[in-house]
Amino acid sequence: MATDKELSDFLENVERRAYRQAVYAVRKNESALDIVQDAMIKLAEKYGDKSAAELPLLFQRILQNTIHDYFRREKVRNIWISLFSSTGNVEEDNDFDILDSYTAEPGTPGAESSADKIERMQVLAIIDEEVQKLPARQREAFLMRYWEDMDVAETAAAMGCSEGSVKTHCSRATHSLAQSLKARGIRL
Numbered sequence: 001m002a003t004d005k006e007l008s009d010f011l012e013n014v015e016r017r018a019y020r021q022a023v024y025a026v027r028k029n030e031s032a033l034d035i036v037q038d039a040m041i042k043l044a045e046k047y048g049d050k051s052a053a054e055l056p057l058l059f060q061r062i063l064q065n066t067i068h069d070y071f072r073r074e075k076v077r078n079i080w081i082s083l084f085s086s087t088g089n090v091e092e093d094n095d096f097d098i099l100d101s102y103t104a105e106p107g108t109p110g111a112e113s114s115a116d117k118i119e120r121m122q123v124l125a126i127i128d129e130e131v132q133k134l135p136a137r138q139r140e141a142f143l144m145r146y147w148e149d150m151d152v153a154e155t156a157a158a159m160g161c162s163e164g165s166v167k168t169h170c171s172r173a174t175h176s177l178a179q180s181l182k183a184r185g186i187r188l
Helices: 004-026 029-047 055-085 114-133 136-147 152-159 163-183
Strands: none
Touching: 004 029, 004 055, 029 055, 055 136, 114 136, 114 163, 136 152, 136 163, 152 163
16 A cells, blocks of 8 residues: 555656646647646545555556546537537628638647548557557556656566566567557558
């Protein structure tokens, strides 16, 4: 069972990496802060009784689920906004089109074309599928090292194995992912 100090130290150490990950996913600083805060609260409330070694993977899963929840809420919110905007007064100026005056900031999801969004989502789904197919230890090492940005020593400590084993698992995982993604037509 993790002590309050261990939980606090873990959250302090992971907050910057989690924020970077959330900003990368949602492309909005304020939303990323909310996502990280929600994930930290969920970890503390629901899994504070877990051991310190289990916290990194639990937090990663909670963070990913919170990001997915954000996108689900945004999709529903956008549907309602478009529905309500189309029920405007008929006597209003019919020449005005909000889309004519709207320009999205470069690098934001709004500036990305629909085809690019779909392609990115498909590639991410394929990558996620291939990561899930990895053997458990390889997947665990890969996610800790390259997704959570943990160093070899931290990963070895969290996995309860030697640093050499972590390097071997990561090497095998990256080679396996490269081959399976190449076979599916994805070049990274």
